Amino acid sequence: MTDFLDEFAAYEAKHGQPDRIELLLPDINAIHRGKWLPGNDAKKLVSGAVRLPLSTYAPNIMGEDIPETGLGLAIGDPDGIMMPVPGTLKPVPWADGHVAQVQCEMGEDGETISDLSTRGKLAAMVDRFAARGLKPVIASELEFYLLTPRETPEEAPCPPPHAPEAQNYELNVLDRTQEILTEIQQACAIQGLATDSLIAEYGPGQYEINFHHTDDVLEAADTAVLFRRLVRGVVQRHDMEATFMAKPYAEHPGNGMHVHVSVADESGNIFRHGGDGCGGIADTLGFAVAGVLETMAESQAVLAPHMNSFRRFAPGSFSPNLPDWGIDHRGAAIRLPDTEGPAARLEHRIGGADCNPYLAITAILGGVLYGLDRKLPPPLPIEDPNWEEPAPLGHDWRHAVDAFAASAFIRDIFGESFQHIYATLKYDEIAKLTSEITTAEYRVYLGRL
Structure with a gap:
């Protein structure tokens, strides 16, 4: 942890001492x-004196502790020691004053990262590839919407x-929002953050950012998580809002997080050679495709983690809702x-921009490894004249969480305890949100029935 003090000293030499x-x-x-x-108390972070309850890793989406997880007051809500992640000390350019940020993990002893860490789950998956002499290479794409500011959260x-109904790569849209972008x-x-191209996506006020491909999978996931925070921070300074919510408009495309994956060994990309497969x-590549398809339904609860996420999978929507594959087929x-x-690579197009990138990428890479280890043959591609439509992915949130909770594949890649905690939090979210009666129900039913 003394490495952080060296990192902080280098930061101060370049930027000066931050206010916080x-x-x-x-x-x-x-x-x-x-x-x-x-900003003058960086030593405190490496002394073990900065703490939070370990349950901070696992509240529900509203920020509440859920006793059924076995965390929080159920076990006395013990503290964890915050530990800086090396290489993540950065300025916060959208903040007022001089502000720095650093990613952290927690553990009970200040050395071992808690099993509750979602970043730790991805690190463990990368280690599985390394044990086979393999290294995953990924790039992600994130979609988001710019919004006019709202008066209340319910609005x-x-x-x-002046946003057109269908922007669809229109350069004029980029020109109009040039200052923000x-x-x-x-x-x-x-x-x-290793960003690549930026485009106006299809929906009104919708944009997509592409990130460079990298074999540093943890950094790629960090980049996706930090980018969401960055966008909201910058946009707020322009009196606008930004959202990575999966489906903010019923009539317009949702926000996805597409993940491009290849795998390298000492000789290069193992997907690169065409063959008779x-x-x-x-x-x-066929094995990898088969693996992610076979594990897709069990992984859906992390690729689409919230109630709104499942609106992307409705029939006729802009998002894929079948576990299928094709050559350059969007x-x-x-x-x-x-x-x-x-x-040579596969692009996984199921995840929503609202997912936890650490968990989503872990599930995707877990599916790739599942197929490689078992040498699974893929089904016919969508272009094949003999292709038969597979059973669609679920568009029911509870069924997806049920599949996650019962899955041996999920238990293997995330661990039994984490599987239980995640499913418990999702069941709680389901109970809280699906029990609310919507305004549409009042409008249609109250005066007629």
């Missing part, structure tokens, strides 16, 4: 929790002024943009 340090702890829903530390979203890109550069792709759940050469 924001300690960021992503919880089970990838919502940042933590503390503010005075429906409204697009920015440029500031987002500048903030990414300051924080070292299904669809003419490399056998290894209507398929698994798209293969390239099948030969160093760029």
Whole structure:
């Protein structure tokens, strides 16, 4: 942990002493929790003196402790010691004054990271690949909407002024929001987030950011989590709102998080060689495709973690709702943009922008490894004339959580305790949100029945 003091000294030499340090702890829903530390008190973070309850990792989406998880007051709500993640000390350019941020983990002894850490789950999955002499390489894409500011949290979203109903890569849209988008890109550069292209997506006020591919999977997931915080911070300074909610508008496309995956060994990308396998792709790529398809339904509760997430899977929506695959086919759940050469990869298109990237990427990589280990043959691609439509993915939240809770695959990659905690939190979220009577029910039923 003395490495953090060296990192902090280098930060001070470049930027000066910050007014405060924001300690960021992503919880089970990838919502940042933590503390503010005075900028002259960095030593406190490495002394074990900065603590939070370990249950901070696992509240429900509303921020409440749920006793049925076995955490919180059920066990006395013990503290964990906050530990900085090396290499994550960054300026916060959208904040007033000089503010720094650093990602943190927690553990009981100040050395071992808690089993509740979702980032730790992804690290363990990367270790599984390493044990086989393999290294996953990923890139993600995130979609989000800009909104006019709302008066109350209950108010429906409204697009920015003059936003067309279908933006669809329109450059004029980028021009009109240039000030905000440029500031987002500048903030990414300051924080070292490896962003690539930025486009106007289909929906009114919707945008997509692409991140560079990397074999540092943890950094890629960190980037996705930190980008969501960055966008909200920058946009707020312009008196706007931003949301990564999966489906903010019923009539417009939802926000997805697509993940591109390849796998390398000492000789390079193992998906790169075309072959005689299904669809003419490399056998290894076929195995990976089969693995993510076979585990997709069990993983859906982390790829689509909330009630609103499942609106993306409605029939006729813009999102794939079948566990299928195709060659450069954007209507398929698994798209293969390239099948030969160093760029050979699969694109997993099921996850929503509202997911926890650590958990979603863990589940996706777990599916890849599941297929590789078992040499699973893939089903026919969607372009094949003999293709038969598979059973659709569920559009029922509870059924998805039931599948997650009963899954041996999920238990293997996340552990039995985490599986129980996550499912318990989701059942609580289901109970709280589905018990509310909607205004639509009052409008249609109250005066007629």
